[in-house]
Amino acid sequence: MRTDTLVEKLKGWKENIEKEVGEKVFTLRQEVSGLEKWKDGIWGSISYDLLVPIMRRNELHYEISTKTTGFFIKRDVLAVLDKKRRANRIADLMSRILFLSPGKILKASLPDEFLRKLHEEDPEATSVVFFDQVDLPNVNKLSLYGSALSSSSAYQEGLKHGKIYYVVFRERKHGFVLGITRDCVITAFSKISDRDLVDYIFNEIFPFIIRSS
Numbered sequence: 001m002r003t004d005t006l007v008e009k010l011k012g013w014k015e016n017i018e019k020e021v022g023e024k025v026f027t028l029r030q031e032v033s034g035l036e037k038w039k040d041g042i043w044g045s046i047s048y049d050l051l052v053p054i055m056r057r058n059e060l061h062y063e064i065s066t067k068t069t070g071f072f073i074k075r076d077v078l079a080v081l082d083k084k085r086r087a088n089r090i091a092d093l094m095s096r097i098l099f100l101s102p103g104k105i106l107k108a109s110l111p112d113e114f115l116r117k118l119h120e121e122d123p124e125a126t127s128v129v130f131f132d133q134v135d136l137p138n139v140n141k142l143s144l145y146g147s148a149l150s151s152s153s154a155y156q157e158g159l160k161h162g163k164i165y166y167v168v169f170r171e172r173k174h175g176f177v178l179g180i181t182r183d184c185v186i187t188a189f190s191k192i193s194d195r196d197l198v199d200y201i202f203n204e205i206f207p208f209i210i211r212s213s
Helices: 003-010 084-099 112-121 146-150 152-161 194-208
Strands: 014-021 024-038 041-056 059-074 077-081 126-132 142-145 163-170 177-181 186-188
Touching: 003 024, 003 041, 003 084, 024 059, 041 084, 041 194, 059 084, 059 194, 077 084, 077 194, 112 126, 112 163, 126 146, 126 152, 142 146, 142 152, 152 163, 186 194
Parallel strands: none
Antiparallel strands: 014 024, 024 041, 041 059, 059 077, 126 142, 126 163, 163 177, 177 186
């Protein structure tokens, strides 16, 4: 979707949802704001209201809490800066705004070789490796931490019985520590601005994302 088309669809979008709880009706707002063109894409934020249950003098009450999440869209990739569950919610909402239907925005994924290359190119920079799809009885995941990663035999044993799902490593160019899963959930363990993180994602990870058919 063209950048101008994205702006046209997102600019000024807002929605009010009436939610009845007991005898009260709450108006919950969802809204896109802060749109700007950046790095050949669109940067913005989306806010949404949630009902939060609160016990007050042994009685249950509800208050409206507003959450705000940043996002960046470039070409056909959406990056949402929030925890996984909330990011999935935002992705469904963005699908409805942009394509008038939920489920049009799909989860991204990375090839197995990408995470393997992250570790093998600089093993000393890796602090955690998780394996999934393990073929050992009663074992769902295997993990290697710290000094265990320096053991090539332990690492090769992990590769023999599973696939790399998650890697925590120190990025060589900038020195920040990141965790990356095969389904493109990225966690920053170092202090880094949202824009620097997004810039890294689109420069270093974007080219390897597997496109859904």
